Amino acid sequence: MISVLIAEDMHMVRGALVALLNLEHDxxxxxxxxxGDEILPAVRQWQPAVAVLDIDLPGKDGLTAAAEIHDAGLPCRTLILTNLGRPGTVRRALDARVNGFMLKDAPPDKLANAVRQIAVGRRVIDSELALAAWESADCPLTNREIEILRLTSQGQGVSDIATRLFLSPGTVRNYLTTAVTKLNARNRMDAIRIAQEAGWM
Structure with missing residues (x-):
């Protein structure tokens, strides 16, 4: 029996994923x-073989959680589900060492098959998405710059971000300025738009 953890913030979607996978005999x-903040503790507690993670979650995003699972040396494999098939998103998934990457609009039977493939150590990433990812431009932003842009996009102010990340407000502003400069953006909101459209956050 393949044990699975589901991380999805939309209750109806999460319920559908749970029901869909529980229909499978194995x-x-x-x-x-x-x-996202609940993923690593839940993996430690339940020790699933595969974690199916939405990429966009409150708190930590699915890719950050997947990287934490890998870095902690836990035997759980990870499958990212997303609406975002952009090359930059796929590259971030590969960098986070996820075992699979699927779009949410894939046929339902593909999800169960992907879980089975990943459970036995295979990688499941759509070939066209993978090729597009290799051909796309590298992200010029650091992980910290991406994290601060993401928190800014969620409506958090400089002081809130500084407190959360144990940084000074000035340091947070410097990261934002650097990100704006690297992306040739007009301002912070433009930098967020550029990074989101490229799939870097």
Missing amino acids: IKVVAQVAS
């Missing part, structure tokens, strides 16, 4: 969470 959903 797959059992053992845990479900609604935010």
Whole structure:
């Protein structure tokens, strides 16, 4: 039996994923969470074989959580589900060492098959998406700059971000200025738009 953790913040979608996978004779959903901050503790507690992670979650995003699972040396493999098939997003997934990357509009039977493939150590990434990722431009931003842009896009102010990341407000402003400069953006909001459209955050 392949044990699975589902991380999805939309209740209806999460319920549908759980129901879909529990219909399979060899797959059992053992845990479900609604935010990125819950993923690593749940993986430690339930020890699933595969974690199916939405890329856009409150708190930590799915790619950050996937990287944490890998860096912690846990045996859980990761499958990212997303609406975003942009090359930059796929590259970020590959950099986070995820085991699979699927679009949410894929046929339902593909999800169960992907979980099975990943559970036995294979990688499941759409070939066209992978090729596009290799051909796309590298992201000029550092992980910290991306993180601060993402938090800014969620409406958090400089002081809130500084407190959350244990940085000074001045340091946060410097990161934002650097990101704006690297992306040749007009301002912070333009930098967020450029990074989102490229799939870098």
